Amino acid sequence: MSLSQTIDFDLDLINRYNTAGPRYTSYPTAVQFHEGFTAERYAEIARETNASGRPLSLYFHIPFCDTVCFYCACNKVVTKDRTRARPYLDRLYREMELQGELFDRSRPVTQLHWGGGTPTFISHDEMTELMQRTAEHFRLLDDDTGEYSIEIDPREVDDHTLSLLRKLGFNRISLGVQDFDERVQQAVNRVQSESLVLGVLDEARRLGFRSTSVDLIYGLPHQDRKTFGHTVDKIIQVDPARISVFNYAHLPDRFKPQRRINEADLPSPSEKLAILQQTIQQLTEAGYVYIGMDHFAKPDDELAVAQRDHTLYRNFQGYSTHSNCDLVGLGSTSVGMVGHSYSQNRHDLESYFERIDAGRLAVFRGVELDADDLLRRDVITRLICHFELAFADVEKAHGIRFTDYFAQELKALEGMQADGLLQMTGESITVLPAGRLLIRNICMTFDRYLREAKEQRFSRVI
Ligand SMILES: C[S@@+](CC[C@H](N)C(=O)[O-])C[C@H]1O[C@@H](n2cnc3c(N)ncnc32)[C@H](O)[C@@H]1O
Numbered sequence: 235m236s237l238s239q240t241i242d243f244d245l246d247l248i249n250r251y252n253t254a255g256p257r258y259t260s261y262p263t264a265v266q267f268h269e270g271f272t273a274e275r276y277a278e279i280a281r282e283t284n285a286s287g288r289p290l291s292l293y294f295h296i297p298f299c300d301t302v303c304f305y306c307a308c309n310k311v312v313t314k315d316r317t318r319a320r321p322y323l324d325r326l327y328r329e330m331e332l333q334g335e336l337f338d339r340s341r342p343v344t345q346l347h348w349g350g351g352t353p354t355f356i357s358h359d360e361m362t363e364l365m366q367r368t369a370e371h372f373r374l375l376d377d378d379t380g381e382y383s384i385e386i387d388p389r390e391v392d393d394h395t396l397s398l399l400r401k402l403g404f405n406r407i408s409l410g411v412q413d414f415d416e417r418v419q420q421a422v423n424r425v426q427s428e429s430l431v432l433g434v435l436d437e438a439r440r441l442g443f444r445s446t447s448v449d450l451i452y453g454l455p456h457q458d459r460k461t462f463g464h465t466v467d468k469i470i471q472v473d474p475a476r477i478s479v480f481n482y483a484h485l486p487d488r489f490k491p492q493r494r495i496n497e498a499d500l501p502s503p504s505e506k507l508a509i510l511q512q513t514i515q516q517l518t519e520a521g522y523v524y525i526g527m528d529h530f531a532k533p534d535d536e537l538a539v540a541q542r543d544h545t546l547y548r549n550f551q552g553y554s555t556h557s558n559c560d561l562v563g564l565g566s567t568s569v570g571m572v573g574h575s576y577s578q579n580r581h582d583l584e585s586y587f588e589r590i591d592a593g594r595l596a597v598f599r600g601v602e603l604d605a606d607d608l609l610r611r612d613v614i615t616r617l618i619c620h621f622e623l624a625f626a627d628v629e630k631a632h633g634i635r636f637t638d639y640f641a642q643e644l645k646a647l648e649g650m651q652a653d654g655l656l657q658m659t660g661e662s663i664t665v666l667p668a669g670r671l672l673i674r675n676i677c678m679t680f681d682r683y684l685r686e687a688k689e690q691r692f693s694r695v696i
């Protein structure tokens with residue numbers, strides 16, 4: 235294992251730095267998106283990107299779920315009525331026509347993702363149709379070289395689903411497992427048997443999916459080291475290429491379904507940290523490396539290799555090996571990253587339908603990045619992906635002198651250096667194993683909007 239991909243779990247440091255912070259799937263973060271950024275501006279920017287001929291990444295949001303998981307913080311519509319997919323897909327096709335007109339057909343789609351909600355809520359015929367319609371408007375790759383992925387709820391898979399998805403061009407799946415313990419499953423209303431999950435993973439391997447990823451969540455009701463340890467052990471035995479271990483944050487005011495979770499059943503903060511520590515130990519002993527931000531991978535997985543080669547990239551779809559794409563978001567709530575902008579579609583189905591039915595794009599807010607945003611995004615992305623930053627690389631890309639431009643930030647990092655989170659020289663920053671779990675805190679130092687918000691709060695206080 236490469237030393238640069240190891241982590242240290244330092245309880246004292248984690249407790250000290252444990253503040254809420256952005257996950258930096260975008261910089262600036264969604265807080266900076268505003269409605270002054272219009273669909274018309276989005277269309278202009280999209281057309282301008284054709285000059286670059288860059289590949290495209292398509293994200294499709296399928297918002298429906300058959301039953302609600304009480305912990306869920308995703309944007310979803312819970313319904314047993316499968317006919318609700320039809321009017322949504324019709325709008326998605328209309329939106330694809332509108333979006334497809336903006337981008338040159340010669341631009342290859344090197345990345346494609348169906349996310350949710352539950353993408354497999356739709357019928358097999360609808361899946362086939364959605365892919366066919368996509369191919370009418372965008373240049374899909376048919377040689378399996380793209381990164382075509384889909385989120386799978388094991389309860390929504392029958393004997394033919396995975397083989398159909400493979401035939402349609404998908405080569406990666408991520409599987410929502412969360413926890414195998416029955417008591418936990420019942421408390422969060424997500425009951426799925428072990429044999430079901432293991433069967434899906436086996437089938438994916440047999441069908442030649444290139445990479446399989448499993449989602450687990452720690453911090454759920456009734457979890458403790460012993461029970462969650464069993465879940466992790468069982469997952470390790472089936473040997474997926476990637477494992478995500480998400481932290482459950484209980485925010486019932488923000489996410490209504492979470493009100494149905496009994497707070498008294500949640501593990502204490504110290505038990506939660508102990509679960510995390512144990513999980514990291516289990517995964518690293520089993521040969522997984524820490525990629526960053528909740529993600530682990532086998533050392534020979536593309537993501538781990540890309541991290542070592544410094545070609546790893548991170549955007550709204552998470553970690554990826556395809557950095558040079560414009561990302562087109564399709565469907566309600568989807569986020570796009572096109573040219574130097576972020577954009578977001580309307581959230582709820584009604585207002586999404588209303589826009590599309592009026593023959594307009596559904597973008598309702600976004601942000602254009604200025605030179606400072608681009609520079610800071612580059613710094614944050616490099617730190618998150620590589621845990622290392624050579625000032626000369628940033629200087630070359632942005633025409634600045636790093637130590638002058640970021641004098642204030644470098645000063646602020648001194649405390650973290652003293653705490654052993656990172657090592658600075660006059661030419662670089664290296665995140666040390668004890669700083670890897672706290673990477674978002676390190677990145678927050680470079681976030682201009684957070685600093686400005688803090689300064690404003692401070693000036694109000696005095
Ligand atoms: C859109 S869901 C995956 C697809 C499918 N709906 C499923 O649940 O299997 C994406 C993942 O987000 C994670 N997730 C959802 N809500 C969460 C929360 N409140 N805290 C942590 N992780 C969460 C779960 O691990 C889930 O598998």
Ligand code: SF4
Nearest residue numbers: 299302303306308351
């Ligand atoms: S975790 Fe997945 S299946 Fe459960 S409610 Fe959320 S999106 Fe739907």
